[in-house]
Amino acid sequence: MVDLRDRDALEQIFASTKFDAVIHFAGMKAVGESVQKPLLYYNNNLIGTITLLEVMAAHGCKKLVFSSSATVYGWPKEVPCTEEFPLSAANPYGRTKLTIEEICRDVQHADPDWKIILLRYFNPVGAHPSGYIGEDPRGIPNNLMPFIQQVAVGRRPALTVFGTDYNTVDGTGVRDYIHVVDLADGHIAALLKLEEANIGCVVYNLGTGKGTSVLEMVRAFEQASGKQIPLVKAGRRPGDAEIVYASTKKAERELKWKAKYGIDEMCRDQWNWASQNPYGYGSPDSSD
Secondary structure, X not given: OOOOOOHHHHHHHHHHOOOOOEEEOOOOXXXXXXXXXXXXXXXXXXXXXXXXXXXXXXXXXXXXXEEEEHHHEOOOOOOOEOOOOOOEOOOHHHHHHHXXXXXXXXXXHHOOOOEEEEEEEOEEEOOOOOOOOOOOOOOOOOOHHHHHHHHHOOOOOOEEEEOOOOOOOOOOOEEOEEEHHHHHHHHHHHHHHOOOOOOOEEEEEEOOOOOEEHHHHXXXXXXXXXXXXXXXXXXXXXXXXXXXXXXXXXXXXXXXXXXOOOHHHHHHHHHHHHHHOOOOOOOOOOOO
């Protein structure tokens, strides 16, 4: 494992093996942390990507799948979000994703030998069905599902729900959650697409195309786990959007990919992982 900003280490890897393509996941992703430490995010995410692209080009590897994010839509005025929506970002993390997308477009425009697919993830959740691989965030989770999971296993007392007066089915915010296995399959579909001629630089949403409210996800997790999730209701967080979900028609049409799993399977697999690994990859004594 190397830091993408370490050009010498990256050069050694590309010199030792011939790669057909690269899937670029490496980046910092906590929205709140990015607001507090913007230079850390710009340094890591942008410089790491620029170094990677330069080393790839030097070694003749010009096929890339980049993990972008639905954060590049900012707070959309309508749903579902299509790939043609105007782009903006409400925080430094989102701006790094948006900037990297623009870098990729510019690189491909300058050198048509490049083939680049930008995948805009919506809200990945769940775990591998085996229960061997799951999400174990350090510190306080930034995302809904890991927080629900930690409440269910007794690591945290309650889930705080921010905003209960939105114009939604139950007053809570709505997002598009996608099973991590579906997300992985989307990357395989993208790699296969890179084998075609004249790809250019193209973008696809990876989501289910369906919105799920916070309370709907809580109820589904309670059903899957048999545990009650205590709730603390709080006011809206500044900048939180009411409803965000994807249009997935382009990915279905061009990648021949469609999400197979719904929130019941997401919660089932997340609970399977959590119940077998209540302290994630650590122990009760490890720092939370």
